[in-house]
Amino acid sequence: MSTGDCVFCAIAAGEVAAEKVLETPDLVGFLDQRPVFKGHVLLVPREHVVTLPELPARLRDPFLAAGQRLATAMVEGLGAQGSFVAMNNTVSQSVPHLHLHVVPRTKGDGLRGFFWPRHKYADDEERAAYAGRIRAALEKS
Template sequence: MMRSCIACEIASGQSPAHVVHQTDRIICFLDHAPINPGHILICPRAHLSDLTDLPDDLLAEIAHTAKVIAQQLMDTLGCDGVSLLQNNGAFNDLGHFHLHVFPRTIADGFGWKVAHPSLENLDSPARVRNSPSDVVD
């Protein structure tokens, strides 16, 4: 039995959410477990699992929407900045593509532990050369 998709349920109106913006192709709503107040998810209405599943025009619409939302968060909340976060594969806990847009403050305590690899470790055979189509395996 296939597990239901909460993002699809929200997009179809079957599950409640605080929707902040929507079009015929995307829906944006407040995260139920926000990193900071104002944390918004942008999801395609169609069930698409990962970034690599998105058609380019839909990805462009999502990116443009993220830009507009980021500016609105900075204008209305007076935050110090905005972060975007997207997880794929095993790290995508919804199983439905979603882009996190969340306000940041200097003192919010959110962050990543930064590793500082050597230059040799950065010279990976899987690096991107000149464009995404030039990825070396």
């Protein structure tokens, strides 16, 4: 796959629309189109990197720091009790571009093991509202 064929590269470049919640020169965080729970964010490096072992050393700390900020934003911005943070490398990686899932969690929310039910947003306005709440929480951190 060339980077021209990568949807996450296209989102990072602004060529494909996504509800972005975090942007730095090296990273982009945006709402998952098929969220496990509303507010589910994918964090990606702008540079096309397929797996965690391939992530350049200069991006390791910024990537993890952004993941920490997003996990905090789940609680402060969405009122979640915590978060589920995960990534796949090759196996079960639906888009071959490194991405960290940051999912808001609440006790009793029904997520068990690795079965990930999906919850749709009612409409674009609801999606934008969730993104706005996460962005607002990120601005405080």
